[in-house]
Amino acid sequence: MARYVLKRLAHTVLVLWAAYTLAFILLTALPGNAISNLINNPQNQLTPEDGKLLKAFYGLDHPVVVQYVHALDALLHGNLGYSLSSGAKVADLLGDALPGTLRLTALGFVFGAVIAAGVGVVGSYARWNWLRTLLQSFPALAASVPSFVIGILILYSFSFQLHLIPAVDDGTLLALLGPAVTLGIMVSAPLSQVFSASIAATRRQPFVHVLQARGAGERYIFGRGVLRNSSLPVLTMLGLAVGELIAGSVVTEAVFARNGIGQITLNAVNTQDLPVVQGVVLVATTGYVLVNLVVDVVHPLIDPRIRADILAARPKKTKGSEKGAIPARPGPDEATSPRLPEEVATR
Incomplete structure (x- = not known):
């Protein structure tokens, strides 16, 4: 049972990593981002130089692979990053x-x-x-x-x-x-x-x-x-x-x-x-x-x-396999004949 629970835990971690990675790939592949929207909004009065500084601050000026490594490293340290719109912690x-x-x-x-x-x-x-x-x-x-x-x-x-x-x-x-x-x-x-x-x-x-x-x-x-x-x-x-x-x-x-x-x-x-x-x-x-x-x-x-x-899926260890010995093959009669219960066999 402990082995089954460990397998489920490993599967859970794998699913979390796959979901985060897939979301990162899909979201970064979309055109535009929050910083571009802020720059294009005339009410914010931001210049292209301000946009470059914001991208450098959030690490968006690096290649996508580097961004993913930085994001994954921050996630492992409990940091989900900062909001691009408000600047607050996610x-x-x-x-x-x-x-x-x-x-x-x-x-x-x-x-x-x-x-x-x-x-x-x-x-x-x-x-x-x-x-x-x-x-x-x-x-x-x-x-x-x-x-x-x-x-x-x-x-x-x-x-x-x-x-x-x-x-x-x-x-x-x-x-x-x-x-x-x-x-x-x-x-x-x-x-x-x-x-x-x-x-x-x-x-x-x-x-x-x-x-x-x-x-x-x-x-x-x-x-x-x-x-x-x-x-x-x-x-x-x-x-x-x-x-x-x-x-x-x-x-x-x-x-x-x-x-x-x-x-x-x-x-x-x-x-x-x-x-x-x-x-x-x-x-x-x-x-x-x-x-x-x-x-x-x-x-x-x-x-x-x-x-x-x-429990049936667990590998069973035989006495011979524990000592490193090769188990003997059953004879033709022993291999083909069904094993009867002791009560029936003694009658």
């Missing part, structure tokens, strides 16, 4: 905006999990066919509607018409409900689809029929066997859910005018502030791979089948 900008986005994504995930659980359970056990059909069609409907459309509908209905939630973020919990429900509906689509399919597949398993034959009720069968076995496939979807939450928070924060990583990302993209965009990519990728790492480590602990596969 780490400070992201640190100020990250708590609000974390609260939003955490509450959005809670709403998404509750919606997915309700749709999966009620849609599988409802007595009315129309309700089952309606809930089973919910994942496709929720996945087909963009998150900004859901956010606009919630904002218009509950803010402008019913006046139940604030239209602009004022730091209260009520202002967090609108964007959190928007993210929850978006992320509940894949979770509810997988959960519903998993419940249907689990209810067809032989142990369910055995419990039914013994007179067990549906509530007992669901609580003792169906729920646990149906939740395992949903656990593997948590990484995808976190990715959707991170991507959806950018649009949702813009719709509800919230200060967070989404607003910083939009401003950095509009001004071509490359260090800030790279910092956002690094933070988002770190959250995504850490959640997947936790899922990969926890999944074998709760699923004995995966744990057995991991």
